[in-house]
Amino acid sequence: MSRTTMDLWVGVFVAAGIAALLFLALKVGSISGSDIQSPYTLIARFDNIGGLKARAPVKVAGVLVGRVAEIRYDNERFQAEVVFTVDGRYKFPTDTFANILTSGLLGEQYVGLDPGGEDKLLAPGDVIKKTQSAVVLEKLISQFMFNKAAEGDTAPAK
Template identity: 40%
Template structure:
């Protein structure tokens, strides 16, 4: 019987300590909701940005992406966010979807402008830049650089006759040498 009481008290102490650590972690981190004013931005592609993603200025979290949806008229992605009320953004602020690292998640980077007029509740951030598609860029690099490496030692385009290459003439039309101009 005495052993059960000790185990119960020890279990209660462990639970109280776990609760204390959870409370400490929650209050010392920026996980909680910001609770500010709402803004919108329109992008041609959000590239992995999702509700709950950070909104940052100079790397500091100032808000949260609350939702995103497709505008059925323009087929653009509309991103809604909440910004801390203490941060008053100029009207010419720009929004960029950035990546934390090569394999990391996305966040919304705000770059404040210099205009005197401030954005208000429900306003639209007009200057936006969509997410960069890393796979597409890598594919372009691989396929564009692959063709030029095989002709590096030939002195010009492979379809250009050597005499024309030495005179600086342009490559023939896609029809080939005999295909005409």
């Protein structure tokens, strides 16, 4: 066994490669899934989910507590059904309000939960009844235009 220097270099190479992988895993990326412990699922129905996608964050007071697992269309209620998993450490009252919000002007859309004041807590698989749809820019603008037009009609009469 006279190849000790070569063995050393191979060892250095493999160690450097694994260190690079660790760097990519810990410093560059974040190991998701591990930060959500013993998850349970909740369901919310929205009239319009806008651009919400699976794996989008679920936040309460800005803190990440879960992720959207699945989005499907409920053909009986004509609504979008959003299934999301929430960290088991967090419980929410039954009158929790679910909104679809946007982070920043062009940011991704996420589900924001606003806990209410009820004493009873949501059990796994429960449906959140109070929801607010995503804001669709076209609707907002048309509403604004309509209001402006209505103001324009009434203004001369005054």
